[in-house]
Amino acid sequence: MTQSDPLPGLALTAILVTGARATESARPDRLFEDPFASAFVKAASRASPTIAQALAQGSANEAVNLARRDSVAVRTRFCDDYLLAAAASGCHQVVLLAAGLDSRAFRLPWPAGVRLWELDLPEVFAFKEPVLADRGAQPGCERTVLPADLREDWPHTLSDAGFDPGRPTAWLIEGLLMYLDEGERDLLLSRVGALSSAGSRIALDHQPRFFSPPPVSTTDDAAGAGARFAALAAAASSDSSLITPAEWLDGHGWRAKVEEPAAIFARHGRPVPAQIQAAAPGEAHSWMATAERAAASLG
DSSP: OOTTOSSOGGGHHHHHHHHHHHHHHTSTTOSOOOTTHHHHHHHHHHHOHHHHHHHHHOOSSHHHHHHHHHHHHHHHHHHHHHHHHHHHTTOOEEEEETOTTOOHHHHSOOOTTOEEEEEEOHHHHHHHHHHHHHTTOOOSSEEEEEEOOTTSOHHHHHHHTTOOTTSOEEEEEOSOGGGSOHHHHHHHHHHHHHTOOTTOEEEEEEOSSOSSOOOOSSHHHHHHHHHHHHHHHHHGGGOHHHHSHHHHHHHTTEEEEEEOHHHHHHHTTOOOOGGGOOOOTTSOOOEEEEEEEOGGGOO
16 A cells, blocks of 8 residues: 555545445435535545546446446445335444445434444545544444454454344445455355344345456556456356345345346436346346345344
8 A cells, every 4th residue: 555545456446436426416316415425535536646547537438437327326325225224123233344435324314322333444444534534524323433354353343342243233235245256255144144133134236247347556456356357257157146146145044125226227217237237037147135134044
């Protein structure tokens, strides 16, 4: 990590997602309003020429840029609606895994008694927290920030921070699964399940391909990341998480409602990107889901 790259490697994707949220927030027909997104974009652009260039240029294909922006907007609204419904149902513990530059602790109207944990890499919070402090941001719930690598023993980190696995929890895994291989996805769901009491809920999304290659900040990053993205794409056609997501989630103890993104896009009047058009039965496909934990499933 250099001084000019506050969000190195794949953490760059966090600011690109936030850039899409800033663009959506400026629309008169916006699906949500994120008052902090533009502040994150400005701070990152000032700090890093790499980020400023990535935000300014985007993809050479404008259709890809539009698809990414609308996908982030629809996904964000989907997750907002899920979290507020889960909290209203009694899930007063909320955990955002790979939280990135998420500002839901500050912008959503949480009911009284909600406690929220955000987990992500240390460099993400090293950038994020000063920007929020400069804005005088005050969370609408009790918020705990946990620097953690989700490939390591984050459940103990969460428990040590006051999380109670005996209470219903609303989990959010947004924009993450496509960066993991199937073994890593299974491990993540197993760990979440072991911490989830009956009545806990989860929302997550998945897709078999990227709209365009995710950005990385150095040549060394690109060499390793390119091989990994190619391996993920090659495995997609046989990954049960992408072919039969309801069964995959059920196998991890979650009763799921899986939706095709096209239906969600249609609900919000947004064009369906070609990259997430419905696939033939038995093929890998994009999806979004909410699910509930059953009593017998507690690990």
